[in-house]
Amino acid sequence: MTGKASIFQSRRKGQRSLFRTGVGLTLFILALAFVVGFGRFISLLPSDAPENPKADAIIVLTGGGDRIAAGMRLLTGGSADRMLISGVNDQIEREELRGLIAPERLEKFDCCVDLGTDARNTIGNALESAAWARDHGFNEIILVTAYYHMPRSLAEMKNADAGLTIIAYPVFPKGLQRSGWWHSPRAIRLLVTEYGKYLVAHARFRLNQN
Numbered sequence: 274m275t276g277k278a279s280i281f282q283s284r285r286k287g288q289r290s291l292f293r294t295g296v297g298l299t300l301f302i303l304a305l306a307f308v309v310g311f312g313r314f315i316s317l318l319p320s321d322a323p324e325n326p327k328a329d330a331i332i333v334l335t336g337g338g339d340r341i342a343a344g345m346r347l348l349t350g351g352s353a354d355r356m357l358i359s360g361v362n363d364q365i366e367r368e369e370l371r372g373l374i375a376p377e378r379l380e381k382f383d384c385c386v387d388l389g390t391d392a393r394n395t396i397g398n399a400l401e402s403a404a405w406a407r408d409h410g411f412n413e414i415i416l417v418t419a420y421y422h423m424p425r426s427l428a429e430m431k432n433a434d435a436g437l438t439i440i441a442y443p444v445f446p447k448g449l450q451r452s453g454w455w456h457s458p459r460a461i462r463l464l465v466t467e468y469g470k471y472l473v474a475h476a477r478f479r480l481n482q483n
Contacts, residue, residue: 314468317424319443320451326440328353329411332402334395334418334426335360338373343444344417345378348385352415356386357405359398363390395422395470399429406437413438420445421464425471432478 322343331353333344341358348356361370367388374382392401406414418426420443430439445451454460 310472311465311468314424314471315464318451319420319423319441322442322444323440325350326352326415326442328413328415328438328440330354330406330409330413331356331415331417331442332405333358334398334402334416334422336419336422337444337446339444339446340417340419341370341373342375343442345374345382345386347415347417347442349378349381354385355409355411357389357402358386359389359401359405360392361388361390395425395429395474398426399433402430403434403437406434412436413440415440415442417442417444419443419449420451421449421467425467425474428471428474428478432474 326347331344331347333340333356335341335358344356344358347353358370370388371379371382387405389401389405392398402414402416406412414437416423416426416430416439423441423443427439427441430437448457449460449463454464
């Protein structure tokens with residue numbers, strides 16, 4: 274009996290060892306895939322904004338005053354004739370938002386800027402923006418958002434309306450510059466989080482296609 278018990282114990286130990294090895298190998302492969310994918314995601318991040326872009330319209334995704342300011346510069350500079358700010362809190366009055374606009378750009382804000390209040394996230398931004406573009410007959414738009422948000426925003430916009438031609442116009446928030454991000458714990462956390470959301474978005478696209 275002792276010999277049989279010893280054999281069974283040996284087999285169980287071997288099985289546990291194989292299981293641990295398998296789990297360790299799986300975790301290593303997943304971690305490697307995440308790191309490689311993250312590197313590819315970083316390569317997708319824009320490093321600068323195009324000079325003097327031209328399109329039918331401008332779409333700004335809310336998330337920072339610098340985005341609206343960039344959109345207004347493009348609008349007053351003649352890059353397009355109309356602009357949508359998507360994702361505006363429906364509790365904010367137009368007059369409040371008007372107070373954030375530079376005085377020399379208020380005329381353009383009053384005549385040529387629409388406020389979208391339906392979107393609550395990036396998916397909503399894309400749906401709201403695509404519907405607005407279709408309603409106005411716009412085929413080419415300039416998309417303004419933060420550089421780290423651009424890959425996911427472009428993917429969501431293409432999923433909402435594959436026929437739209439999109440010119441990416443990234444903004445670079447202070448403290449979250451494109452270069453040297455690995456020196457900033459805040460930037461690392463932000464980019465890893467955004468990469469995770471980017472993966473979820475692509476997984477959702479694939480599930481919807483099946």
